[in-house]
Amino acid sequence: MDYILxxxxxxxxxxxxxxEKLNRRLAEAEAELEACKKPPEDTGPRIVGDGLIIDEWKExxxxxxxxxxxxxxxxx
Numbered sequence: 001m002d003y004i005l006x007x008x009x010x011x012x013x014x015x016x017x018x019x020e021k022l023n024r025r026l027a028e029a030e031a032e033l034e035a036c037k038k039p040p041e042d043t044g045p046r047i048v049g050d051g052l053i054i055d056e057w058k059e060x061x062x063x064x065x066x067x068x069x070x071x072x073x074x075x076x
Contacts, residue, residue, distance in 0.1 A: 010019045 008018055010016065010022075012019065
């Protein structure tokens with residue numbers, strides 16, 4: 001794979017369009033990098049299979065509590 005690179009000599013003390021363009025591209029690249037680092041926004045419950053995560057959690061909790069009650073009655 002060959003790349004053709006272009007060398008541009010810039011004087012950082014004097015403003016020029018090429019330097020402004022490079023600074024703008026650098027700012028855009030940094031903004032894109034920060035956007036990639038941010039976790040995705042929470043858009044509510046995620047769908048897992050046919051149900052929602054919250055519904056699955058509630059069902060598991062209800063089964064757990066029912067099991068605890070049965071075990072509590074058995075031990076008395």
